[in-house]
Amino acid sequence: MAQPSRRQFFKLMGATGAALLAGRGMARASENHEVNNDTVGMLYDATKCVGCKSCMSACKRVNSDYGSLAYERAAFDTDGLWDAPSDLSGSTRTLIKLFKESPKKWSYVKYSCMHCQKPSCVSVCPVSAMTRDALTGIVDYNKNACIGCRYCQIACAFNIPKFQWDKALPQIVKCDMCKNTNMVNKGITACAESCPVGAITFGKRKDLLSEATKRLKENPGLYQDKIYGEHEVGGTNHLYLSAMKFNDLGLPILKNEAPAEFSEKIQHTIYKGFIAPVALYGTLCFIAIKNMKGQQEVNNRTDADAAGKGESHHEP
Amino acid sequence: MSHDDYQRHDAKIITPSFLVLLTLTLIGFALIAVRFIKGIGAVSNMSDGYPWGIWITYDVATGTAIACGGYAMAILIYIRNRMHYHPMIRSAVLTSMFGYGLAGFSVMVDVGRPWNAYNFFIPSKWQANSAMFEVALCVMAYTTVLLLEFLPAVLTTLEKTEWHTLQLFMDRLHHYTGIKRPERMDERLDAVKDLGAWLKPRLDKVLIFVIVLGITLPTMHQSSLGSLLLIASTKLHPLWHTGFLPLLFLINCMFIGYSIAILESVISCYAFKRPFETKELSGMARIIPWLTAIWLTVVIGDLLWRGQLATALSLDFYSCFFLLEFCLVAGGSLLMFSGKKRESIRWLFVSAALIVLGGALYRFNVYLIGFNPGKGWHYFPALAELLITVGIVAFEILGYQVLVKILPVLPKLHARKQQDGAGRVVHQQ
Numbered sequence: 191m192a193q194p195s196r197r198q199f200f201k202l203m204g205a206t207g208a209a210l211l212a213g214r215g216m217a218r219a220s221e222n223h224e225v226n227n228d229t230v231g232m233l234y235d236a237t238k239c240v241g242c243k244s245c246m247s248a249c250k251r252v253n254s255d256y257g258s259l260a261y262e263r264a265a266f267d268t269d270g271l272w273d274a275p276s277d278l279s280g281s282t283r284t285l286i287k288l289f290k291e292s293p294k295k296w297s298y299v300k301y302s303c304m305h306c307q308k309p310s311c312v313s314v315c316p317v318s319a320m321t322r323d324a325l326t327g328i329v330d331y332n333k334n335a336c337i338g339c340r341y342c343q344i345a346c347a348f349n350i351p352k353f354q355w356d357k358a359l360p361q362i363v364k365c366d367m368c369k370n371t372n373m374v375n376k377g378i379t380a381c382a383e384s385c386p387v388g389a390i391t392f393g394k395r396k397d398l399l400s401e402a403t404k405r406l407k408e409n410p411g412l413y414q415d416k417i418y419g420e421h422e423v424g425g426t427n428h429l430y431l432s433a434m435k436f437n438d439l440g441l442p443i444l445k446n447e448a449p450a451e452f453s454e455k456i457q458h459t460i461y462k463g464f465i466a467p468v469a470l471y472g473t474l475c476f477i478a479i480k481n482m483k484g485q486q487e488v489n490n491r492t493d494a495d496a497a498g499k500g501e502s503h504h505e506p
Numbered sequence: 507m508s509h510d511d512y513q514r515h516d517a518k519i520i521t522p523s524f525l526v527l528l529t530l531t532l533i534g535f536a537l538i539a540v541r542f543i544k545g546i547g548a549v550s551n552m553s554d555g556y557p558w559g560i561w562i563t564y565d566v567a568t569g570t571a572i573a574c575g576g577y578a579m580a581i582l583i584y585i586r587n588r589m590h591y592h593p594m595i596r597s598a599v600l601t602s603m604f605g606y607g608l609a610g611f612s613v614m615v616d617v618g619r620p621w622n623a624y625n626f627f628i629p630s631k632w633q634a635n636s637a638m639f640e641v642a643l644c645v646m647a648y649t650t651v652l653l654l655e656f657l658p659a660v661l662t663t664l665e666k667t668e669w670h671t672l673q674l675f676m677d678r679l680h681h682y683t684g685i686k687r688p689e690r691m692d693e694r695l696d697a698v699k700d701l702g703a704w705l706k707p708r709l710d711k712v713l714i715f716v717i718v719l720g721i722t723l724p725t726m727h728q729s730s731l732g733s734l735l736l737i738a739s740t741k742l743h744p745l746w747h748t749g750f751l752p753l754l755f756l757i758n759c760m761f762i763g764y765s766i767a768i769l770e771s772v773i774s775c776y777a778f779k780r781p782f783e784t785k786e787l788s789g790m791a792r793i794i795p796w797l798t799a800i801w802l803t804v805v806i807g808d809l810l811w812r813g814q815l816a817t818a819l820s821l822d823f824y825s826c827f828f829l830l831e832f833c834l835v836a837g838g839s840l841l842m843f844s845g846k847k848r849e850s851i852r853w854l855f856v857s858a859a860l861i862v863l864g865g866a867l868y869r870f871n872v873y874l875i876g877f878n879p880g881k882g883w884h885y886f887p888a889l890a891e892l893l894i895t896v897g898i899v900a901f902e903i904l905g906y907q908v909l910v911k912i913l914p915v916l917p918k919l920h921a922r923k924q925q926d927g928a929g930r931v932v933h934q935q
Contacts, residue, residue: 279554310737316639317625318632335625338618340557341638345737349879352554353618355547360618442740442880453736454635456749460729461640471722478584478718485589 225307227396229327231427238389239298245381249284252371252380280354283365289439299439303350303365305329305427311342313450327427328369333361395427424448511593512914515778519911527904534897537890549890555883563873564895565612568866571759573605577724578763593917598767600915603652604902637733644727651720659913664702728759743876745828750808761797762865765858772855788848798839827875834864
């Protein structure tokens with residue numbers, strides 16, 4: 191009596207496997223998502239940056255209340271005169287770093303949210319605390335929705351979202367292009383506004399791309415022949431030009447496919463819009479009830495026999 | 507299914523092991539208090555590079571797999587129609603209930619803004635693309651299902667109870683403090699009893715639908731626990747990052763589930779001096795090697811397909827952990843393939859332990875060991891962080907120990923087996 195159910199069980203296992211296989215196939219075959227070049231972003235030109243860090247100080251001045259930022263003291267600075275963050279953190283959204291290969295070869299680099307076209311953090315956030323504005327392309331964080339699970343940190347290929355580890359009421363900290371602060375008042379990000387040498391350009395992605403292409407063309411040999419962020423993880427709205435290799439500046443080498451596309455395809459294939467779990471539940475109910483009825487009949491028969499004490503069902 | 511399959515284990519509740527576990531639990535909970543006052547950084551070594559530490563890796567990702575005994579037993583009994591295992595399911599459900607309940611509790615300790623968790627119930631905040639969303643809802647639902655599955659044990663006890671402990675307590679209270687027992691206490695207690703008696707047959711009727719839900723939900727969220735790491739394509743080592751993560755996690759939780767059911771039975775029979783359930787266990791052990799064989803085949807086939815087999819054999823840090831995990835699972839399964847070894851409690855215990863260790867190491871590999879966020883990040887759990895996990899596990903074992911002594915959970919011993927190890931007659935309920 192166990193045979194049909196065992197067959198069904200293996201059928202089920204097979205079906206799960208097949209669904210997964212199909213998922214993999216689909217993920218490979220899928221076309222790229224739509225890149226919206228009318229969204230806004232920033233172009234950072236590392237060859238122009240002089241490392242004055244006015245972008246960092248402007249960011250903190252403008253966003254410290256809204257974004258829960260704070261000044262970070264260096265170990266030597268007992269009086270607390272300077273803001274000296276050593277990395278992006280729960281107090282710092284944007285950061286300038288110096289990379290020195292040799293006394294003659296060095297470059298500054300700016301770290302902040304890349305505002306991806308297909309952001310992993312938005313894809314993984316279970317409560318929609320991370321969102322991407324369809325019109326502006328700004329990837330924003332809503333602390334009133336966030337549960338603090340830190341899945342966005344796991345997901346982000348650039349390690350951008352930061353968590354406030356030392357606070358009893360922590361939140362995630364990341365750049366939101368001054369969406370609720372400087373952007374409202376002046377229509378530009380604080381860092382781009384404050385840059386004295388024009389190393390940070392704010393504008394629509396299409397304009398930034400054509401500006402970057404122009405600079406590449408006009409200055410042969412100056413730059414690496416690539417706009418970082420143009421294609422990485424499906425395209426980012428924060429773009430980079432640099433004379434040094436991007437990876438040397440701490441920007442990871444990434445594929446053009448957005449990781450979120452890969453994971454979402456598999457998840458959607460397994461669930462098929464919640465039809466698959468319902469079908470599974472229905473099938474299992476059918477099998478279980480049939481088995482229960484069979485068992486009751488066996489019980490009734492043994493009860494009727496009354497004498498039949500020996501267990502009739504052993505492993506075959 | 508009759509409720510006569512089970513019995514209460516008559517023994518003292520306060521034992522030396524009870525006190526040790528209680529101490530560990532209290533230390534753990536004190537540190538949890540520190541975490542809520544001073545922030546997560548005060549008790550843990552987690553960082554922005556390793557935002558998930560031992561709490562998620564062990565308590566949630568591995569703990570729920572270890573708590574899959576109830577899931578695995580339910581498949582065996584209700585879907586594969588092996589009703590003679592039915593007496594074993596209640597203790598499996600109890601451990602699953604603790605495992606899942608405490609995994610949920612650990613999540614609340616781990617997340618930074620738990621007061622916002624109500625957003626999971628607000629449709630406008632739902633985010634169906636997120637594997638985390640799916641895991642969270644399923645785990646909450648499954649914990650509820652487990653509570654319902656366990657409810658008959660409580661109701662059966664309620665039906666027969668004379669409220670001895672409560673009466674005794676009220677008498678003592680009266681004696682020492684002069685507080686009188688409430689006038690209508692007996693009436694109210696009877697009302698509770700009546701409610702239990704009313705509920706039980708009604709619950710019995712729909713229980714099968716709850717049980718099947720208890721099979722569907724783990725199928726969903728155990729695979730999603732694998733899906734969680736799909737997104738980390740740049741951080742998770744290629745030995746483990748594959749589109750098959752959901753399938754591997756699903757099969758993994760099944761063989762861990764059966765193995766842990768064997769371990770639990772052996773350990774509790776040993777600890778409570780009951781006769782070993784060798785026949786049932788060896789029958790169950792027949793299924794495990796088939797599951798592990800499928801799992802190992804998928805692992806190797808996937809590595810071959812992605813061209814990572816050389817990486818797996820390169821004997822570097824990652825490859826060593828991969829090989830260890832692989833050998834533990836394969837070794838345990840080879841032992842279990844032998845019919846003779848399956849008849850021996852000792853070998854059953856050893857092979858099941860190997861498989862649980864290997865299966866758990868797989869989850870550690872995926873969530874922690876194979877996870878590399880980039881240069882400059884390191885993680886090893888802090889002492890306080892470990893003690894919180896230890897406290898939670900201690901609480902789990904403590905709860906199991908206590909509940910089997912006050913509720914009918916363990917399989918009823920047959921008349922011929924009534925003499926237990928100590929030669930004392932075990933009371934039948």
